[in-house]
Amino acid sequence: MRIAVIGVGLIGGSIALAARERVGAEIVGHDPDPEAIAIACDRGVLDRAAASLAGALEGADVAVIAAPVGRLAELAPRVLAAAPVGCVVTDVGSTKRQIAGLLDDPRFIGGHPLAGAETAGVVHARSDLFDGATWYLTPAQHTDGILYERLHRLIGALGAHPVAIEPDAHDAVMAAVSHLPHILANVLVAEAAAVLTSQGERLPATGPSFRDATRVAGANSAIWTDIYLANREALLARIDAVSARLAEVRTLLAAGDGVEIGAWNDRAGADRRALVDAQLAGGALTELRVPVPNRPGVVAGLTLELSRAGVNLADLALYPAPDMSEGVVALWVTGAEAADRTEATLRALDFTVYRP
Amino acid sequence: MRIAVIGVGLIGGSIALAARERVGAEIVGHDPDPEAIAIACDRGVLDRAAASLAGALEGADVAVIAAPVGRLAELAPRVLAAAPVGCVVTDVGSTKRQIAGLLDDPRFIGGHPLAGAETAGVVHARSDLFDGATWYLTPAQHTDGILYERLHRLIGALGAHPVAIEPDAHDAVMAAVSHLPHILANVLVAEAAAVLTSQGERLPATGPSFRDATRVAGANSAIWTDIYLANREALLARIDAVSARLAEVRTLLAAGDGVEIGAWNDRAGADRRALVDAQLAGGALTELRVPVPNRPGVVAGLTLELSRAGVNLADLALYPAPDMSEGVVALWVTGAEAADRTEATLRALDFTVYRP
Numbered sequence: 001m002r003i004a005v006i007g008v009g010l011i012g013g014s015i016a017l018a019a020r021e022r023v024g025a026e027i028v029g030h031d032p033d034p035e036a037i038a039i040a041c042d043r044g045v046l047d048r049a050a051a052s053l054a055g056a057l058e059g060a061d062v063a064v065i066a067a068p069v070g071r072l073a074e075l076a077p078r079v080l081a082a083a084p085v086g087c088v089v090t091d092v093g094s095t096k097r098q099i100a101g102l103l104d105d106p107r108f109i110g111g112h113p114l115a116g117a118e119t120a121g122v123v124h125a126r127s128d129l130f131d132g133a134t135w136y137l138t139p140a141q142h143t144d145g146i147l148y149e150r151l152h153r154l155i156g157a158l159g160a161h162p163v164a165i166e167p168d169a170h171d172a173v174m175a176a177v178s179h180l181p182h183i184l185a186n187v188l189v190a191e192a193a194a195v196l197t198s199q200g201e202r203l204p205a206t207g208p209s210f211r212d213a214t215r216v217a218g219a220n221s222a223i224w225t226d227i228y229l230a231n232r233e234a235l236l237a238r239i240d241a242v243s244a245r246l247a248e249v250r251t252l253l254a255a256g257d258g259v260e261i262g263a264w265n266d267r268a269g270a271d272r273r274a275l276v277d278a279q280l281a282g283g284a285l286t287e288l289r290v291p292v293p294n295r296p297g298v299v300a301g302l303t304l305e306l307s308r309a310g311v312n313l314a315d316l317a318l319y320p321a322p323d324m325s326e327g328v329v330a331l332w333v334t335g336a337e338a339a340d341r342t343e344a345t346l347r348a349l350d351f352t353v354y355r356p
Numbered sequence: 357m358r359i360a361v362i363g364v365g366l367i368g369g370s371i372a373l374a375a376r377e378r379v380g381a382e383i384v385g386h387d388p389d390p391e392a393i394a395i396a397c398d399r400g401v402l403d404r405a406a407a408s409l410a411g412a413l414e415g416a417d418v419a420v421i422a423a424p425v426g427r428l429a430e431l432a433p434r435v436l437a438a439a440p441v442g443c444v445v446t447d448v449g450s451t452k453r454q455i456a457g458l459l460d461d462p463r464f465i466g467g468h469p470l471a472g473a474e475t476a477g478v479v480h481a482r483s484d485l486f487d488g489a490t491w492y493l494t495p496a497q498h499t500d501g502i503l504y505e506r507l508h509r510l511i512g513a514l515g516a517h518p519v520a521i522e523p524d525a526h527d528a529v530m531a532a533v534s535h536l537p538h539i540l541a542n543v544l545v546a547e548a549a550a551v552l553t554s555q556g557e558r559l560p561a562t563g564p565s566f567r568d569a570t571r572v573a574g575a576n577s578a579i580w581t582d583i584y585l586a587n588r589e590a591l592l593a594r595i596d597a598v599s600a601r602l603a604e605v606r607t608l609l610a611a612g613d614g615v616e617i618g619a620w621n622d623r624a625g626a627d628r629r630a631l632v633d634a635q636l637a638g639g640a641l642t643e644l645r646v647p648v649p650n651r652p653g654v655v656a657g658l659t660l661e662l663s664r665a666g667v668n669l670a671d672l673a674l675y676p677a678p679d680m681s682e683g684v685v686a687l688w689v690t691g692a693e694a695a696d697r698t699e700a701t702l703r704a705l706d707f708t709v710y711r712p
Contacts, residue, residue: 070614124708124710126647169555172551172554172555173551173552173555175551176547176548176550176551176552177548177551177552177566178565178566180544180547180548181544181565181566181569181570183602183605184540184544184569185569185624185628186605186620186621186624187598187601187602187605187624188536188537188540188598189624189627189628189631190601190623190624190627191532191536191594191597191598191601192532192533192536192627192631193627193630193631194532194597195528195529195531195532195533195594196529196532196533196631198528199525199528199529209534209537209571209572210533210534210537210631211632212568212569212571212572213537213540213541213568213569213571213572214537214628214631214632215565215568215569216565216568216569217624217625217627217628218621218622218623218624218625218626218627218628218629219621219625221618221621221622221625222618224621225614225617225618225621226614228609228617229609229612229614229617232609232610232612235609236606236609236610238547238551239602239605239606239609240606241547241550242543242544242547242602243599243602243603245543245546245547246539246543246595246598246599246602247599249539249542249543249595250592250595250596253584253585253588253591253592253595254588254592256585256588258426258581258582258585261581261584261585262577262578262581264542265542265574265575265577265580265581266574266577267546267574268541268542268543268545268546268573268574269573269574269575269577270574271545271546271548271549271573271574272541272545272570272573272574273574274549275545275548275549275552275566275570276567276570291482303659352480354480
């Protein structure tokens with residue numbers, strides 16, 4: 001199988017590495033940035049580089065456009081024009097509606113692997129980047145079935161789980177669980193900064209919960225501006241919906257209706273448990289909280305003892321006191337049995353354990 | 357010094373324990389719940405319990421009302437009526453404007469320790485709960501100076517940092533950095549649940565960033581309903597401000613103005629760094645990210661090695677891949693030197709380290 005990788009960055013490079021290692025594919029890469037190509041060749045990411053799109057696509061069975069979202073509208077038609085008749089063409093963009101609406105070629109299937117936002121550049125490419133990741137695909141009525149099967153199998157072989165979805169549904173879901181949280185985090189820090197400034201506060205007024213709520217604020221502007229714009233319609237709908245929800249809460253608050261506010265808050269708790277549970281493989285997460293002195297070795301010792309007890313932590317967060325003198329470690333483990341074992345192990349070590 | 361603790365829960369009990377241990381104070385407790393009193397006596401939290409408010413306040417130098425926010429308006433005037441002439445009376449509520457507006461007694465000074473939300477009940481009371489915590493006080497024009505000094509010194513002796521603030525400023529700051537984030541988290545999970553349901557999704561669509569952004573969604577309804585209502589005016593102002601900010605982003609998005617969106621996103625990043633940096637004792641935090649296989653022992657080993665190298669972690673978070681096969685550990689350390697040492701230690705162990 002010959003695969004053309006158009007855009008050799010973190011995602012394109014990782015697809016290339018995984019496909020070489022796991023499928024034995026021949027990878028031809030093309031990238032406008034000569035440095036990316038040099039690094040890719042150096043690291044053995046590509047079998048060879050092509051100076052032109054046409055050169056990269058010659059004889060390709062699969063073409064992956066791993067370019068920024070903002071470049072897809074211009075690039076995808078050119079790739080389709082140069083790709084062979086029997087070549088399946090896909091992309092890896094974070095939004096799918098725009099590109100799907102632009103193309104009606106039976107060879108094109110939109111794609112979006114949920115992987116790899118931590119770093120950028122082919123220098124960080126890894127063959128295991130997609131292991132266990134959901135990889136959305138947006139086949140359409142006109143999609144060629146044989147080409148869809150080829151792409152689906154390839155993605156499975158790269159270690160990911162291909163999941164077919166309508167472009168509209170994809171973008172609505174991503175708007176709600178990813179793009180909107182980024183927008184709200186930005187709004188929240190802007191508002192907090194304005195209030196603290198106006199109140200002349202330079203106090204330790206923000207705590208771990210504020211830090212968590214705003215962790216994604218101001219994420220890479222180049223990437224996120226493209227995503228916001230490409231998913232504009234779904235995001236506008238989510239912003240309108242959130243504004244309407246805020247107006248509802250405002251009404252409850254202004255009326256001082258404690259019963260309704262409590263019920264609203266309870267529903268949010270139930271929604272969150274349902275969402276977070278649904279998201280996790282291998283059963284529901286249990287959260288355990290352990291107060292600890294915040295000195296070198298405490299978290300290490302605690303996690304090491306849990307390892308010895310065979311407990312694997314799905315997630316872990318340390319919430320320090322303002323002066324860092326102590327803190328609470330929150331641990332998430334999968335399944336009731338693991339939670340009980342974790343609690344017993346920690347109690348045997350004289351830790352106090354809460355289940356919030 | 358005799359201290360009356362009215363309401364013997366987590367906060368009241370911890371004040372009692374700290375004051376007994378560190379100031380040698382005599383603690384008289386009063387609580388409508390006989391079980392709380394029984395546990396408190398059992399654990400040595402109180403010198404004695406009083407069956408009535410008057411009994412608890414007899415001869416008291418300090419009275420601390422550690423009752424839920426929703427009960428303060430009714431309780432505080434009764435405490436002031438029963439308290440001796442020379443007794444300073446304070447509370448520990450999360451909002452300050454309402455109670456300050458209600459009372460003009462020179463003996464009353466509103467208070468709010470930023471500590472102890474993880475658990476509830478006197479069974480979890482600890483003498484070190486306030487170590488390093490900010491403890492807001494709201495003295496007024498009519499406040500008795502000698503009583504203010506007494507309370508200020510006591511709070512310092514309990515291990516906390518007393519900080520004087522206007523009630524309005526306190527509630528505005530808390531609305532922005534604590535209450536509003538809770539509201540937005542609730543709104544976010546409600547919106548995501550609605551979208552995922554409408555799209556028929558039961559997919560692993562939410563990731564660690566969604567989990568972080570909504571960690572406080574649906575927090576204890578009894579406590580939070582009181583807080584929302586008591587800080588209603590400041591919260592309404594913040595909701596209005598956030599709605600206006602959302603409307604601004606909406607306009608930029610609808611206009612497709614990438615330059616302005618990028619600038620808006622950049623400002624959010626700068627605001628967040630300023631807020632999170634200002635919040636932390638001992639200099640700016642540096643974040644380091646380390647990809648790791650997600651198996652028992654990896655996080656333990658990594659943190660243990662850092663402990664051996666003398667690195668103390670201010671915060672730590674593990675972001676697992678969807679199938680838990682691998683993850684990225686985010687570490688926060690205080691100061692540039694510690695960051696360099698952390699990076700060198702991890703690189704020597706063949707970990708890859710990024711600074712995002």
